[in-house]
Amino acid sequence: MSESLTAAEIASQADCWLRAADIAAAAAGRLPQRGERVAVVGCGTSWFMAQSYAALREQAGHGVTDAFAASEFPFGRTYDSVLAITRSGTTTEVLRAGTRLRSAGVPVVAITADPHTPVQEAADQLVVLDFADERSVVQTRFATTALALLRVHLGEDLTAAVADARTAVTADLPGALPAAEQTTFLGTGWTYGLAQEAALKMREAAGAWTESYPAMEYRHGPVSITGPGRTVWAFGALPPGLADDVAAVGGTLEARQDLDPLADLVRAQRLAVAVAERKGLDPDRPRNLTRSVVLG
Ligand SMILES: O=P(O)(O)OC[C@H]1O[C@](O)(CO)[C@@H](O)[C@@H]1O
Numbered sequence: 001m002s003e004s005l006t007a008a009e010i011a012s013q014a015d016c017w018l019r020a021a022d023i024a025a026a027a028a029g030r031l032p033q034r035g036e037r038v039a040v041v042g043c044g045t046s047w048f049m050a051q052s053y054a055a056l057r058e059q060a061g062h063g064v065t066d067a068f069a070a071s072e073f074p075f076g077r078t079y080d081s082v083l084a085i086t087r088s089g090t091t092t093e094v095l096r097a098g099t100r101l102r103s104a105g106v107p108v109v110a111i112t113a114d115p116h117t118p119v120q121e122a123a124d125q126l127v128v129l130d131f132a133d134e135r136s137v138v139q140t141r142f143a144t145t146a147l148a149l150l151r152v153h154l155g156e157d158l159t160a161a162v163a164d165a166r167t168a169v170t171a172d173l174p175g176a177l178p179a180a181e182q183t184t185f186l187g188t189g190w191t192y193g194l195a196q197e198a199a200l201k202m203r204e205a206a207g208a209w210t211e212s213y214p215a216m217e218y219r220h221g222p223v224s225i226t227g228p229g230r231t232v233w234a235f236g237a238l239p240p241g242l243a244d245d246v247a248a249v250g251g252t253l254e255a256r257q258d259l260d261p262l263a264d265l266v267r268a269q270r271l272a273v274a275v276a277e278r279k280g281l282d283p284d285r286p287r288n289l290t291r292s293v294v295l296g
Contacts, residue, residue: 005134005284006140009140017145019145023149024153032062035063039066040084040085041083041094042069042086043086045143047085049193051193053151056150067193071097082097082101082108084098086119087134087142087143088117091292091294094122095121102122102124107124111146127149148161151262160260168264184225185211186212191236192214198269201269201272204272206272207286215234231254233253235265
């Protein structure tokens, strides 16, 4: 089988993160400033990246940062600025939120792959990551590149993450993994957004049954569905006792704490493609999904 577009885009992420690091200084004036009260919005994958960034920004002490699905923006709250993430620049909920915020005088910046779209009207300023744009319906490299840019903007050095991403694209996928009958993805802090994104990727590309939770929530119900043939995949730090909890019910624990969590997401993306192909599905043609959702 020839390599899918999605697989090729997944493999190119480390290079895109390096390019993001190169443009971070030039974009810095448009991205949230230290001390600002900021909201970050997006839909689907972009919303999950917004959640990861919000957690990282708060953790870095840069200021209050809330993330919302664009359709759920709490217009009664006051923010110094709003950051929108949208690969396509056409997603209706993002455009509606941006337009309404702008008309209320709230500065809106959008990170997008395509500036020649309606997002140019819905935002005051754009940060364009056209080099990370994708031909696939399912998002992979645009989203991780946006998060990589934001991590550099927070002062992180991504050298190790880039090296880990290169490892993640060549490493064998865990052969011991069952056919991914069901996978529960866990994360904490910024990695919870990654867990949600991994679960979405498996659903979108492979039509797989997946769930995602904050890691410590695992014991509060999700453990009930773990068992033989089912996998728990933890991003970042493992909660104490998790390995024992998963083993006790016969599940398989997948955790690569040696990798930067964003690079571990690359492995999860690859798993989604592998599961799709194992099921005879084309990861480039996800069921019932379009590249962006534009409402009438
Ligand atoms: O970032 P955009 O272009 O606004 O698109 C968001 C879309 O991307 C997706 O993640 C597609 O993979 C969908 O969940 C969502 O509809």
